Amino acid sequence: MRKTILVATLGFMCVCSFDLTAQYQEISARDLESKIYLNHQQGFANFKDLYTEFTFTLEDYSKLTSSFNQLKEELIKKDLCVSVEQKGDSKALVILIDRTKFTTDEFLKVFKGILETYSLYLNGYQEKTMVFSGK
Numbered sequence: 001m002r003k004t005i006l007v008a009t010l011g012f013m014c015v016c017s018f019d020l021t022a023q024y025q026e027i028s029a030r031d032l033e034s035k036i037y038l039n040h041q042q043g044f045a046n047f048k049d050l051y052t053e054f055t056f057t058l059e060d061y062s063k064l065t066s067s068f069n070q071l072k073e074e075l076i077k078k079d080l081c082v083s084v085e086q087k088g089d090s091k092a093l094v095i096l097i098d099r100t101k102f103t104t105d106e107f108l109k110v111f112k113g114i115l116e117t118y119s120l121y122l123n124g125y126q127e128k129t130m131v132f133s134g135k
Helices: 001-021 029-041 061-077 104-117
Strands: 023-027 050-058 083-087 091-098 124-134
Touching: 001 091, 023 050, 029 050, 029 124, 050 061, 050 104, 061 104, 104 124
Parallel strands: none
Antiparallel strands: 023 124, 050 091, 050 124, 083 091
């Protein structure tokens, strides 16, 4: 019985996490301007339904592997991001943040402080602006 509940819960979590990432699409600069203008006209925050996806490369990827679960839990607990993924194939950490909560600079300042507590240091990052597609 417990095993069935555990398998069902893990299956549900996998479906939810897969669905979460499928709800966001990269947005072009032209579409970004239109989206901000539309949000403004409708009385919403300028960055409503807009997100930034960061792809971080780290100095020592093996340290990330050993502390990933604790790092993910801390980031989500502090409501700093929408999702956190570890990409083993590219040895990267991918984080999606809500643009209504943080600018890039604000997020990076807090994020770097958290990484230091795990002795993780950034080599660099790439960012993409994403839009919530609501699928």
